[in-house]
Amino acid sequence: MHPAPSVIIFTTLSGLGFGLFMWLGLGTPNVTGLPAFIWFFVAYALSVGGLIASTFHLGNRKNAIYAFSQWRTSWLSREGIMAVLTLLTFAPYAIGLIFLGRHWPLLGNIGTLFALITVFTTSMMYAQLKTVPRWRMIPVIPFLFELYAIAGGALLAGEARVAGWLILVLTGLQIAAWMMGDAKVANLTTNKGTATGLGRFGSVRMLESGHTARSYVMDEMVHMIGRKHAQKLRVISALLIGAIPAALLLFLPAGPLVILLAVASHVIGVATSRWLFFAEAEHVVGMYSSRG
């Protein structure tokens, strides 16, 4: 799949933003006044910024309001609704903490639940697609997305020790998910024979493509650039997401500088892994158009 910057920015930033909301809703960190303002500002900036970035790849933004209408069938629609609901739920909660010095736990916990559901709907947007075997791993992909959000949120909330351990678990699960994806693709029953239905007559190869120039389908779904560096990028990503931040958080005394370095490393790592999430994902339509 084409690793469009808009979707990488969206899933990375929004995931962290909603992850931070999950902790803020539980009263962590326990802050009011100006510090509360800063924390909520970061959470809103990340989540809203990510959501805005996601609209950059839309071809026809003027119809965006309709995207809230199909919650009965569409995970993308559900995601839009849940994101807005979460942001709205946290508004009075944040106002209470910042301006009134009041903490309303029930409202916060509802917000946390909504944030969890939002991240789940994001993950299902990808995990629902039968056409992309590497994404169609339920519950691994939803669980992975949630863990990314919870661990990244803990880090942003300044919970150094908790974040350190969560990030280690996250890195382990991410590595396992990569390997499961590899195994799934290696054992795929879809091939040129099943794609064309001609497999029962013999071995099938493409003689001529349907087009001499590029096409939307090829650009969007048969992206192959960068897959050759996938293994190296996985190692880099695992180090940046997990190993480096975990070492910083678990072995050094917690302080603003340590947290800042861990956040920087983690965010770059998450963005790298999200690039891989798209770039490595093979779409079955490639069977129709690949040579060989």
Place this chain on the structure above:
Amino acid sequence: MTALPKTTEKKLGLVIDLDTCVGCHGCVTACKGWNTQNYGAPLADVDAYGADPEGTFLNRVFSYEVTPDDGAMPFTVHMPRSCLHCEDAPCVTVCPTGASYKRTEDGIVLVNEDRCIGCGLCAWACPYGARELDLVAGVMKKCTLCVDRIYNENLPEEDRLPACVRTCPAGARHFGDLGDPDSDVSQLVASRETVDLMPEQGTKPVNTYLAPRPKDRMASDGAPQLEPVATEAKGFLGWLDKALEKL
């Protein structure tokens, strides 16, 4: 809503004969022509005469070579690929806006361009590569089964067919109600072997591809050789042969 109808009154679709298709791309051109001048946003071309042209098409013909495992001659199959108007269309249910829908009356899968946001998720959900986002209009384009021809009473009756079917010079494309067992297309399908495209995706396509018929086989060592008419030279040639031998 983007929920799929449980049943449709008709199952309009195409029957494409892979045995007959010669891969001329006439259907591709006719489709591009009709759908650029009629329903919805035109099918744009970008940089059409430049170094990196790209355009939107609703139908494209790919050619495949099949090499039988039993040593028979390899053969070529031209496969026109367009929307299969699946009964269980995954492109419809993923749509967040309700722009994608499957019609209850005839089963055609359509895009309402006044609702489409061009997010591309439906194209991701389709295993057949049947949907293309128009690069100029920014909305999703797909085969409409020429919904603006088949019911169009302003056209002569013989033209009330999808443009690809009307134009096919080989008679490889047929259009009709595949839900009616007595229809011409259903009878045609019943009389022939068919091939299923990615049945493991569970999409239940309405369009049906007729399988290539078995090819003539060539004996591996060619035609049997004729018996020699004579092994001994006789008559004048026999005498000449002996005479020259004695010299």
